[in-house]
Amino acid sequence: MLKLYPAYMRLFIWRSRSLYFGPSVHLDAHAYATVALHVGIYRPFRIKIANGVWQSCRCAIVPAGIPHELDFEGGIHGKLFIERDSSDYLYFQRRFACPEQSLSLFQDDELIEQLCWIYELDPDKTVIENCLSDLLRCNGELNLVLDPRVQTAIDLICDEPDYNFSQQYLADRADLSPSRFLHLFKQHTDVPYRRFRTWKRLFLALESLNAVDNMTVAALDAGFADATHFSHSFRDNFGINPAYVFRGINRFEV
Structure with missing residues (x-):
């Protein structure tokens, strides 16, 4: 049987990534300036791009600048931002191999399990950072160089x-x-x-x-x-x- 955890809101900000957890109902049309990874911690959620149709999924990647609406219907929303001007962006691209300019809906059991673990155990911020680095396979090989x-x-x-x-x-x-x-x-x-x-x-x-x-x-x-x-x-x-x-x-x- 699924154990229910209190619906806490949590926000962690690093230089190259940010992680949010919390109960969510409906988010109006909005667009980020970097890539975002959305996860329904315990159940699927709904997402709609611009004037498109609502789609249900457990995980979604929304590229920068893409207007979209979200409806978690009171479920727990896990959201990870990866800053475009950081090497984390290269690891993110390699880990998820998603299109850069279009919405990607998918199922990733490792991702769901890892974020669920972080949400339920609420560990130290350093532990959370290390978990995310493991999830993104950040091994020090990639280095982003902008113009x-x-x-x-x-x-x-x-x-x-x-x-x-x-x-x-x-x-x-x-x-x-x-x-x-x-x-x-x-x-x-x-x-x-x-x-x-x-x-x-x-x-x-x-x-x-x-x-x-x-x-x-x-x-x-x-x-x-x-x-x-x-x-x-x-x-x-x-x-x-x-x-x-x-x-x-x-x-x-x-």
């Missing part, structure tokens, strides 16, 4: 999130026209510059929120105009209001 002009732009976004670097400024630094710079940036990150910048700012805001427990301060520190701007961006990227997540979260570690 240095793109890497410079990403470094600026992360180092000075509250500054709005213009496309013209970044293009000049890369010695490219704005249109050529934007094309190059999307080619290496899979999403437009502004969406990528917002994504990085969201996670910087989450890190700050973990430290100061003040959404307005966290939003301003990460480059958002105010808490409302942060909330709208959060909903656009995750399909849910941040207040719902952070009111119910039981464990949050950065």
Whole structure:
């Protein structure tokens, strides 16, 4: 007989990956700026891409920039983000061998068992990180190297999130026209510059929120105009209001 565990919300953030667990009902249409792995911890869930039909699955990989809705009907949602500008992305691609630009629905018993184990035992964050590395087969062989002009732009976004670097400024630094710079940036990150910048700012805001427990301060520190701007961006990227997540979260570690 299936043993039922309390429906806890947990969020863990590392530099190159993030892991979320929690009860979920329906997530409105949203799109991430990096690849996401969704898992129904105890039962299948439903997913719909854009104006398509609802499909049921146990595991799904959604590429960056793909609008989709999710319905877990109160089940436990396991969600893993892999940052596009990290070597973890190469391990993720190799481990799951999924199409880069289309939805992938599948069954992976090892993945389900590993995430179920993490959710139920709630181990130390270092243990969780090692489990994910084992799952992704991170053996140190792969090293992601981005175009240095793109890497410079990403470094600026992360180092000075509250500054709005213009496309013209970044293009000049890369010695490219704005249109050529934007094309190059999307080619290496899979999403437009502004969406990528917002994504990085969201996670910087989450890190700050973990430290100061003040959404307005966290939003301003990460480059958002105010808490409302942060909330709208959060909903656009995750399909849910941040207040719902952070009111119910039981464990949050950065």
